[in-house]
Amino acid sequence: MRKGDTQEIRRLNRRAILAHLRRGPLTRADLSRLTGLAKSAVSRLVDELLQEGLLEEGAFTSPPVGRPGTLLHLRPGARFALGAELGVEETVLLALDWRGEVLWAKEWSHPREAGPRERLERLLQEILPHVPGPLGLGFTLPGVVVEDRLLLAPNLGWKNLDLRPLLSHFPLPTALENDAKASALSEVFFHGEANLAYLVLSTGLGIGVVSDSRILRGAGGAAGELGHWLGQGHKPCACGRVGCLETELGLGALLEHYRSLGGKAGALEALLQQAKQGEALALEAIHHLGEALGRFLANLAVAYDPARVVIGGKAAEFFPYLEQSLRQSLAAHAFLEAHRSLPVQPSLYGHLPRRWVGLASFW
Amino acid sequence: MRKGDTQEIRRLNRRAILAHLRRGPLTRADLSRLTGLAKSAVSRLVDELLQEGLLEEGAFTSPPVGRPGTLLHLRPGARFALGAELGVEETVLLALDWRGEVLWAKEWSHPREAGPRERLERLLQEILPHVPGPLGLGFTLPGVVVEDRLLLAPNLGWKNLDLRPLLSHFPLPTALENDAKASALSEVFFHGEANLAYLVLSTGLGIGVVSDSRILRGAGGAAGELGHWLGQGHKPCACGRVGCLETELGLGALLEHYRSLGGKAGALEALLQQAKQGEALALEAIHHLGEALGRFLANLAVAYDPARVVIGGKAAEFFPYLEQSLRQSLAAHAFLEAHRSLPVQPSLYGHLPRRWVGLASFW
DNA sequence: TTTACTTAGTCCCGAGAACGAACTAAAGGG
């Protein structure tokens, strides 16, 4: 149970102020109204934040009547952190400032079968020139994570790894998180979404669920692993079982289906190009996936009832071609009226994951 | 955002103390250790609670060395509330004290097709003699509820009802909640479970999910409605769609399957009697359901990753006969090692629902 | 019996946070 001592309150209120300012400049009076804090309390906290260089005063408002207010905004670059995505094929490292702007990014692939040790050592080399500076480094990977231990990452082929010894070599605070959960957390952090499901759909499928502004973890960190919900399929899954939804909805199945229709593509990228050129077989295969996804989203809606769904991972690039069949299928299969028009959108940031794990915890 | 003023802290700490005492008598020193509060703070709060008659001092501890402590416990009956379950077939009304003891209970059935107005008016008549006294009255029903409005209850045949006008006639605070969520909340309240899934399985199937000590609601209150996850079945569901899991896992399907095997039973109760007498067909039908449920629980585990699963509703009575096949099937289908031995237990309270909705909010 | 030690619980004061009222600041309108 929380201690609730008075410092804790101050920290909470500081955070509340910063959270509001992350969505745009506001005056002290605005903040007082938004947070419910007394004007005096806001003044004190803002003074402190100005002093620390986290905030800046900017332009004045010009209300129809009354004294103009002073707009406050976050000082750009005052805080930033690193995010590292350990994907199946490559590693992406990026720096984000606290408004969610990408300061820089770097990406590299690695030898097949590279283990966690090699991959983290390479990463360590990459970040050393940037340290000190960042508040911390957040790692994401497609697997079940609990307290800096990796339980299982079928698509990486990793299992039961305690990463704490490796992480301790990094000369800055680190945080480890599942990729979908990290993505969902970023949406909360940068856009204040309170009920959201973030799909990371590439080879695998993972869901990051935010409910009531909190990430859903469950007891062992496996909540949201709907990619491993057992459907009725018969294909073997990387996890060793048979019929996981990810074998039907994953992009591997898309490629396979395309080929079974007679299409020729060595990789997903080629299939995407075909779709962009309007090739009928490619569009058919993608529509087929869209239908399955729409039905899946109807199920997702009864499981978590999000207010919005974001589709990330490689599938985001296919979204324009998926969209129509997906929405139709979702509307046709929805349980509640409200789910028919559930907002679904692709992740906005292209292939750059905007995953800033644990940033809040670095503050 | 929360105001975080100083009174709020006191309330939180009071609650923390009461929550600990709900699980057994403790000394002030114990409470200080458990809550992390200073001894002095505990003393002050306990004094206040004693003054209000919520607590009583009891026996002394006799430690091997040192001064004995004074055990504190909740004063029985000091607080109680009413819970009303609006089931498909009948209404149950009960009074629970804050330790979760059932003070009294009453149950009645109602004419087929009775609407919400009739059912609530009958209930109002029943509770009038007990008012004032209870802290409040919590309603539960098998449907999607959001802010005292009922969106959809397929098995009741109700839809889009704003119950606030009816509830306002009740001369005490009321709270409305989905039955599975209410059950799950009761587990949290009385046993302090932090990660739990509570299945209400009778005709329908609903899940109450508690993650990190908070109930999972989603944006529109429909989170956990896995009974309406679309599987591969072809049976029509009360919700108007086809293939919902509830058509496979609901007890209606059990009865049907039993009959298709050649068994004779007019109702579930008869089937249960057959099972108690060891009739082979009945046991076979139940095992079959157990297998399906085990597979479902493996899926539930990837969706929510609970630390414990409680099976309530009518299915609780079938649990002894379900248990073995359910556990085997769960172990066979589990995604993570940890899920293989996921604790599953029947609801402890027989047919009496221990649902004390909104009790916490009544304090 | 006395003393040392241990744990339980009380009392009181100080620190920190927010609140709210009174105040100053800076505009527009008549």
Place this chain on the structure above:
DNA sequence: CCCTTTAGTTCGTTCTCGGGACTAAGTAAA
């Protein structure tokens, strides 16, 4: 020039907890 309105500050009040000094009540050993 004054009135009204809104922004923001200052200061005194109130409330909470924490922590140290203290008392209370037991066991163990000298």
